[in-house]
Amino acid sequence: MIHRRYETEDACPMPKQQRGEATVEQVLDAALRLYAASGEAGLTLGAITRTSAVSSGSIYHHFGSLDGVVAALALRSLEQLLKELAAALLQAADARSGIRAVVLAYLDFVQAHPRAARLIHSVTADRQGMARAHEIRDTQEARLTPITLWIRAHQESGELAELSPALIESLAMGPVVAVVRRWLTVGDLDLEEAARELPDRIWRSVGK
Structure with a gap:
């Protein structure tokens, strides 16, 4: 039982701030790949959500808008x-x-x-x-x-x-x-x- 309790503690979720920072970097990395492949025309909300695997709601939460991502x-x-x-x-x-x-x-x-x-x-x-x-x-x-x-x-x-x-x-x-x-x-x-x-x-x- 003690061993299992430690396993649970070790697997504790990432703090909220770190999760937010990781999400921002994930979106920006995806946006840069899209920009390199297709230019500004490739930076659509749908393309960014598909490439980054981050929801549109989360993108708006962190960046405010598509222009905010750019x-x-x-x-x-x-x-x-x-x-x-x-x-x-x-x-x-x-x-x-x-x-x-x-x-x-x-x-x-x-x-x-x-x-x-x-x-x-x-x-x-x-x-x-x-x-x-x-x-x-x-x-x-x-x-x-x-x-x-x-x-x-x-x-x-x-x-x-x-x-x-x-x-x-x-x-x-x-x-x-x-x-x-x-x-x-x-x-x-x-x-x-x-x-x-x-x-x-x-x-x-x-x-x-």
Whole structure:
């Protein structure tokens, strides 16, 4: 009897919060597979419920709407990208190597996670970003603040141009985003060439 009682205790159900988090990830994983296969047109409520095995009621409970699923999926992919960019940047010994590291980390992410990269650079994500720009930036403050502090520290050391952090960020990432978008859509760019050429060319626009 004691042995059976322990078996029951060991098999206790997952706490409600953890079940909710697992359900969210299950839905987002399914939505990303559908997006990769069929684009935004594939992200229907019926397709998501069939692929994720999560009920429509549960999806509405966690995400509010189908647009909420798309927004959460884009945000999850963006968080993953920002995490890798910040890690690469903060490990660099100086400003120039930091610019090189963040450019290469971006290109590596795109090659390693093409489905997430396609979503981040999609019309869908652009629409969400325009509509919720301040909200999205606020949610990513913990990842973005160290990058801003890194920029300011290297401006104080005389390595980076005396421009606003927002402009430094735009000058550094703008060319990379443009290259990635073209690679994902037209496909006539070589990412290896971009990895060789972009870091030094970007450095000339932000360094001293």
